[in-house]
Amino acid sequence: MIDRRLFLAGLAAVTQLRWTGAALAQADPLPSWNDGGVKRSITAFVERVTTAGGADFVPVAQRIATFDNDGTLWVEQPIYTQVVFAIDRVKALAPQHPEWREQQPFKAVLEGDRAALAAAGEKGLLEIIAATHAGQTVAQFHELVHEWISTARDPRFHRLYTELVYQPMLELLAYLRANGFKTFIVSGGGIEFMRPWTERTYGIPPEQVVGSSGVTRFHLGENGTPMLIREPKVEFIDDGPGKPVGINRFIGRRPIFAFGNSDGDLQMLQWTAAGAGARFMGLVHHTDAEREWAYDRNSFVGRLDKALDEANAKGWTVADMKRDWRTVFP
């Protein structure tokens, strides 16, 4: 008799485990996404490509997902976080550069003259980046970024920038990884500006970060210590048509899933869409001025115009922040 009781107890335990497993499997992996077509388009895609024996099954090795960063994974308004960092670096370095007091665009930064800074345009911005992102080793630069990102706060939300990441996208990254995807960042931002914090913030390790870069030079120091020196020269701009180039260079295979939010992501989405088999192309549409920002066709930062037209014409997924996101920040 005891045999049978033990057997039944064991059976019950096993059954319970199975029930728990089923319950876990059925728990919503994307709780910050409101129910609706957008959320369904994501889960339906993942189910299609992960169903063994299905017509659209994709082997794990080919489950490559690429995400833009600024405006897709974290806030990019009113100006890219990396620009705020560069401006703070200009202020920190100013005592060593008395000439900046009379020299644009540095004068504008130091005097907080927004009109003059805007007038300096993209060229001025590149000068600021070059002056603040070079002349040190990669390790020293990482240290500066780490220190800044651990303390600097966004003026509107009074939060660390790494706390201004989008909760729905964090869930999406985790959901994809739980389904065998390898998640990559493919950003116009600087690769060395992102790497010090992407692993902690997004669970994306440095070797899965693709971004813009400056020329780096190997140098053996006096005592034979090898160093990598950052030079004030652009090497690669990972934006617009540069994104498929960067994807090819770093990843070497075409994503089956890509998410962006601006015209700078259009070619990445086109490149993703043009592959054979099931594909997912997504855009974040910033429609929520109350909880975050509302901008698209006329924005200087993160302009979304051509990519929105193409998404609508081709039936790509457009996540409307106001409608589709239950929560914005963690």
Added chain:
Amino acid sequence: MIDRRLFLAGLAAVTQLRWTGAALAQADPLPSWNDGGVKRSITAFVERVTTAGGADFVPVAQRIATFDNDGTLWVEQPIYTQVVFAIDRVKALAPQHPEWREQQPFKAVLEGDRAALAAAGEKGLLEIIAATHAGQTVAQFHELVHEWISTARDPRFHRLYTELVYQPMLELLAYLRANGFKTFIVSGGGIEFMRPWTERTYGIPPEQVVGSSGVTRFHLGENGTPMLIREPKVEFIDDGPGKPVGINRFIGRRPIFAFGNSDGDLQMLQWTAAGAGARFMGLVHHTDAEREWAYDRNSFVGRLDKALDEANAKGWTVADMKRDWRTVFP
């Protein structure tokens, strides 16, 4: 009674499983390496960095291992395999280039004139690479490489080039991966020449291949089809001081384990050695003219001179092919 018998049967089964497990754990993971100091230096290092709680423990995410390819993972004599491919491409393309019959270095290739080809030197080689590695899409180039590597045979060993990989290194790659390492290729060879076959041959996926590259351009074809076009312009040479630069660019963290075989790997080994904590730096020394090739300080291909001196001075591991490898090829 039956209870106890069942219990004992179960215990026996569990014990047997454990024994099998222990036997498997104790099976030699590197059977093609002869016992001795070199093999011990590898296994001792892996044990040190994977022993939880040990002074030299390294978390899985930081277990980055980088391998040179030519001469480290596969044969590079009498000339790099990629050069053989380029020469075969010159011959295949010759009917479309009647001018090559009178134009060096192409004339030398078409006439099999080794002296003239040698006289054309590195500049000639780059011209051959540029003429044969550009002007098509990345996908078309991959197809050409795939076709060639599946059929071309080495003239001495009469084997496919992918069969001229080193069995001890295949075991080492698998052993490291089984111990949580992420294995990368960091080669002076062309990144697009390697990617079509590294996954199948070494278990190294395209996104873990770092190599030299040409400029690639995104182009939207007439019908809106996006393409990546290979241009005849060098973008990056991943050799010598370029290797730490390539490692930083693609991986973004310093390896704790690196293996090379020539002076072109010296800076990668220096860069690896200069990190904090336990480090492994290894060289393959080609000493076996009978089973493979014997060459070092005076070889044009794969010269090993300064790196050998530095390895000896600093106590890096030098694998002597003749002494340390029981088997060379699979």
